[in-house]
Amino acid sequence: MSESTKPASDEPAFRYTAAMAGEIEAHWQAYWAEHGTFEAPNPSGPLATGEPVPGDGHDFKGKQYILDMFPYPSGSGLHVGHPLGFIATDVFGRYQRMLGRNVLHAMGFDAFGLPAEQYAVQTGTHPRVTTEKNIERYRAQISRIGLAHDKRRGVATTDVSFYRWTQWIFLQIFNSWYDRDARRARPVAQLVGEFEAGVRATPDGRAWADLGPGERADVIDGYRLAYIAQAPVNWCPGLGTVLANEEVTADGRSERGNFPVFKRSLRQWMMRITAYGDRLLDDLDRLDWPEPIKLMQRNWIGRSEGARVRFAVEAADMTGAIEVFTTRPDTLFGATYMVLAPEHPLVDEITPEVWPAGTKDAWTGGAASPASAVAAYKAQAAAKSEVERQSEGRQKTGVFTGAYAINPVNGEQIPVFVADYVLWGYGTGAIMAVPAHDQRDFEFARAFELPMRIVVSPGPNGSEDVTAWTEAYDSYDAPVVNSANAEVSLDGLVVRAASKRIIGWLEEQGTGTGTVTYRLRDWLFSRQRYWGEPFPIVYDVEDPMHAVALPDSMLPLELPEIDDYAPHPFAPDDATSEPAPPLARATDWVEAELDLGDGRGVRRYRRETNTMPQWAGSCWYPLRYLDPTNEERFVGVEVEKYWMGPRDADDVGGVDLYVGGAEHAVLHLLYSRFWHKVLFDLGHVTSAEPFRKLFNQGYIQAYAYTDQRGVYVPAEEVEEVDGVYYFQGQKVQREYGKMGKSLKNSVSPDEFCDTYGADTLRVYEMSMGPLDVSRPWETKAVAGSFRFLQRVWRNVVDEETGRVRVGSTGPDLPTLRALHVAIAGVREDLDNLRFNTAIAKLIVLNNHLTKLPEVPRPVAEALVVMVAPIAPHLAEELWGRLGHEGTVAYVPFPVADPQYLVTDEVTCVVQVAGKLRDKLQVPPDIAEDALRELALASEGVQRALDGRAVRTVIVRAPKLVNVVPA
Numbered sequence: 001m002s003e004s005t006k007p008a009s010d011e012p013a014f015r016y017t018a019a020m021a022g023e024i025e026a027h028w029q030a031y032w033a034e035h036g037t038f039e040a041p042n043p044s045g046p047l048a049t050g051e052p053v054p055g056d057g058h059d060f061k062g063k064q065y066i067l068d069m070f071p072y073p074s075g076s077g078l079h080v081g082h083p084l085g086f087i088a089t090d091v092f093g094r095y096q097r098m099l100g101r102n103v104l105h106a107m108g109f110d111a112f113g114l115p116a117e118q119y120a121v122q123t124g125t126h127p128r129v130t131t132e133k134n135i136e137r138y139r140a141q142i143s144r145i146g147l148a149h150d151k152r153r154g155v156a157t158t159d160v161s162f163y164r165w166t167q168w169i170f171l172q173i174f175n176s177w178y179d180r181d182a183r184r185a186r187p188v189a190q191l192v193g194e195f196e197a198g199v200r201a202t203p204d205g206r207a208w209a210d211l212g213p214g215e216r217a218d219v220i221d222g223y224r225l226a227y228i229a230q231a232p233v234n235w236c237p238g239l240g241t242v243l244a245n246e247e248v249t250a251d252g253r254s255e256r257g258n259f260p261v262f263k264r265s266l267r268q269w270m271m272r273i274t275a276y277g278d279r280l281l282d283d284l285d286r287l288d289w290p291e292p293i294k295l296m297q298r299n300w301i302g303r304s305e306g307a308r309v310r311f312a313v314e315a316a317d318m319t320g321a322i323e324v325f326t327t328r329p330d331t332l333f334g335a336t337y338m339v340l341a342p343e344h345p346l347v348d349e350i351t352p353e354v355w356p357a358g359t360k361d362a363w364t365g366g367a368a369s370p371a372s373a374v375a376a377y378k379a380q381a382a383a384k385s386e387v388e389r390q391s392e393g394r395q396k397t398g399v400f401t402g403a404y405a406i407n408p409v410n411g412e413q414i415p416v417f418v419a420d421y422v423l424w425g426y427g428t429g430a431i432m433a434v435p436a437h438d439q440r441d442f443e444f445a446r447a448f449e450l451p452m453r454i455v456v457s458p459g460p461n462g463s464e465d466v467t468a469w470t471e472a473y474d475s476y477d478a479p480v481v482n483s484a485n486a487e488v489s490l491d492g493l494v495v496r497a498a499s500k501r502i503i504g505w506l507e508e509q510g511t512g513t514g515t516v517t518y519r520l521r522d523w524l525f526s527r528q529r530y531w532g533e534p535f536p537i538v539y540d541v542e543d544p545m546h547a548v549a550l551p552d553s554m555l556p557l558e559l560p561e562i563d564d565y566a567p568h569p570f571a572p573d574d575a576t577s578e579p580a581p582p583l584a585r586a587t588d589w590v591e592a593e594l595d596l597g598d599g600r601g602v603r604r605y606r607r608e609t610n611t612m613p614q615w616a617g618s619c620w621y622p623l624r625y626l627d628p629t630n631e632e633r634f635v636g637v638e639v640e641k642y643w644m645g646p647r648d649a650d651d652v653g654g655v656d657l658y659v660g661g662a663e664h665a666v667l668h669l670l671y672s673r674f675w676h677k678v679l680f681d682l683g684h685v686t687s688a689e690p691f692r693k694l695f696n697q698g699y700i701q702a703y704a705y706t707d708q709r710g711v712y713v714p715a716e717e718v719e720e721v722d723g724v725y726y727f728q729g730q731k732v733q734r735e736y737g738k739m740g741k742s743l744k745n746s747v748s749p750d751e752f753c754d755t756y757g758a759d760t761l762r763v764y765e766m767s768m769g770p771l772d773v774s775r776p777w778e779t780k781a782v783a784g785s786f787r788f789l790q791r792v793w794r795n796v797v798d799e800e801t802g803r804v805r806v807g808s809t810g811p812d813l814p815t816l817r818a819l820h821v822a823i824a825g826v827r828e829d830l831d832n833l834r835f836n837t838a839i840a841k842l843i844v845l846n847n848h849l850t851k852l853p854e855v856p857r858p859v860a861e862a863l864v865v866m867v868a869p870i871a872p873h874l875a876e877e878l879w880g881r882l883g884h885e886g887t888v889a890y891v892p893f894p895v896a897d898p899q900y901l902v903t904d905e906v907t908c909v910v911q912v913a914g915k916l917r918d919k920l921q922v923p924p925d926i927a928e929d930a931l932r933e934l935a936l937a938s939e940g941v942q943r944a945l946d947g948r949a950v951r952t953v954i955v956r957a958p959k960l961v962n963v964v965p966a
Helices: 018-035 083-098 114-123 127-144 160-174 188-197 213-221 273-286 291-301 329-334 346-350 370-382 386-390 439-447 466-475 495-509 621-626 637-644 667-681 749-755 758-767 779-796 813-831 835-850 857-867 872-881 928-937 939-945
Strands: 063-068 102-106 176-179 184-187 226-236 241-243 262-271 303-315 318-326 337-340 399-406 413-418 430-433 512-518 537-540 543-549 591-595 602-607 657-660 694-696 700-706 718-721 724-727 730-737 906-912 915-922 950-956 960-965
Touching: 018 127, 018 749, 018 758, 018 872, 063 083, 063 621, 063 637, 083 102, 083 657, 083 758, 083 813, 102 621, 114 127, 127 749, 160 176, 160 226, 160 543, 160 621, 160 667, 176 188, 184 188, 184 667, 188 213, 213 543, 241 262, 262 370, 273 291, 273 303, 273 512, 273 667, 291 667, 303 329, 303 495, 318 329, 318 337, 318 346, 318 430, 329 495, 346 370, 346 399, 370 399, 370 413, 430 439, 495 512, 621 637, 749 758, 758 779, 758 835, 758 872, 779 835, 779 857, 779 872, 813 835, 813 857, 835 857, 835 928, 857 872, 906 928, 906 939, 915 928, 915 939, 928 939, 928 950, 928 960, 939 960
Parallel strands: 063 102, 063 657, 337 413, 657 694, 906 960
Antiparallel strands: 176 184, 226 241, 226 262, 303 318, 303 399, 303 512, 337 430, 399 413, 537 543, 537 602, 591 602, 700 730, 718 724, 724 730, 906 915, 950 960
């Protein structure tokens, strides 16, 4: 022990202190690195090894692929809330190694994205410089906590060797289409072959050979899973980029920066994720995921059955039809007008130059002509966010286009309006309005003096009761009325029967089809940023409308070096501004002469100047961890099959345990599933899903304090006096919630490790409560975790002499019972990620041992092995002092002997604030402190506390514990 780590003179020379912990932790971390302790061998390829286990001769009993959600390396580094999930997966992974499994646990970084780019704009520092600096800091902090990662496998999305394969996967998607008959993706080359052979008809019925090159490209682009479209997008002037639907908050603002977001129609890259709607829904049932997450995905995908109906329209220079999707085709006879979204491409086509005779003043908006009325209204709508347009109770606005459509079921001419309560990005961007049975349509009809027709019976006394009209519509049991023509009648039928009959009739007439649609929209995949993956796409200067894929030999396409990373600045409310990608400034890179190997020689091309969104790399990174040095494939065939392949015919495969926050329920998880399914369909992977089992961790929260100005003050400098809080003598207000640098309530893991040691951090975070429940950070409570480790140390090592103090005599019966009850309980808890209760049971065992004159060696060794997953540095040190060579990391986990599990128990009632919350079966002689730990760790208590701190705990062993919240 060095002079700097010796305890103070008034303490025993070999007491476990923070200084000693620091020395032990540094030693064993160096040992693990030197010996490659946690390097998991692959079955083949560069990371394969002839050794079954690094430094050990045992055969593996299966494998475990354990993963944390990709962290983003922010400049502020980690606070103690960040490692919660990392420590949990580490504990589980270490336990799985001790069960004999080959465990792969790796950590990388989701390092592209807007924050690094914005910091680069502010400081003039290249985003790669700051990103790599942040990654270095994260890695140092993670290493200090003792996480057992295979460091050979760490990747970052910004590594050129990584995003080369991101680009390659994008091209696989670009060169694929979804065959709905086969229910899978297939290469575009096969689609072309079907057109050439005449097996598949072209959209206009002409032979493939009769189409020109541009026409053929148009046809194929209409099938591609990655395509360019003039589409309604979420334009955020404040960020200078477009956003995916999932990146926009419920109140119509950007998730990052809280800027207003507007709907614009722009030419952008899209991913045809909607083609996978049914499979994304159906396969949720095959996943071991939390039900709330499955429900969120089901709701986001939003599968709806109904009909697409075509309303013929003759106006201006256009003769065609407006198509609507409706889930209630049984109400078609009640449609008395139509509404198009302002962005709908047919709006301008159907708008005549003069108002039709008899047009009501209420319909024109006071404009002299339909064209001027529509133009003014479209400009007005463009300045509003989607949320403003959809807000409940808002006065409905709109203008008449001057055109009429024909209702296909009764031949009535019905007026076509433009109104902003209809959104172009949802459904077809057009609705048939049934005002008698829809509240928004009803409000619009009232405002514009439009007729209403009841088509779902409200009962004999409900014809004058508007509320009854809606209730009848919602019931699905009321009969349809007033819905018949010479060929078909729906009268008397209820919803499902009426819908089935009218869909059949529409299909016979050629005016509609039964169909399924989704709330899910195709994924907007373009970003007007510099710091992102470049698209491996170019455009022939002679045919700029059709994207051309770069050949694999030209990958990776690297980002060019530029001086100005900022998108063109716009006022946050400038809805009419146009995106200006920073890459467009790199003209030497954008303009290129290339030979793409297609037989046409060197030609002039222009590169795509948008970049991929941050989600691109995080869609597939679990696959690269498996084979990070493979230069021939993104992952080796046998390697992927070994780590992620299905266990049997009913298994979807994927990562064995994936841990992260519930906030990624839609964005990351849905996108990853889509990419993985395309790779599966194309035969590149054997697993049908990326994540077999998902576990959502809770959060570590903390108190924050604000002064009279509402400004946050440092939480560690606040003092409590009689329930009132003061900062520098001034009264402050306390609030409870997230931990963060801006709230001045974050605690650095570095500072914590200096004060207590990494093992204490690990024990404290795992003992705070169930992993899936948020919990408060209480620095004062950390001392209990530290004292537990000190007692474990004292049970093995004499604090005065440093000698091992375990005895050679065998354990007595009570000790054997205490040991095997602990083994059985800890095993069950670790199997089910109940780390807090596992620690409580170890505390109970350890407290039993402190009462013995000396601890029997077999019991001491079993205790050390069980402690090892949670406090690995301490366990390694004690294992060595007990006379063992090498690491404890692969020592078999103890197995309980059933004969010692039968013992007398009593029922302990556990209360929170005097109310029964749990019952525990405990030994009749259990000590008060052990019972206290068990009660606080119980699931019932943790859920009743719901993150609140504990004021006191009243223990009446063995029958009662009452927890009093703060």
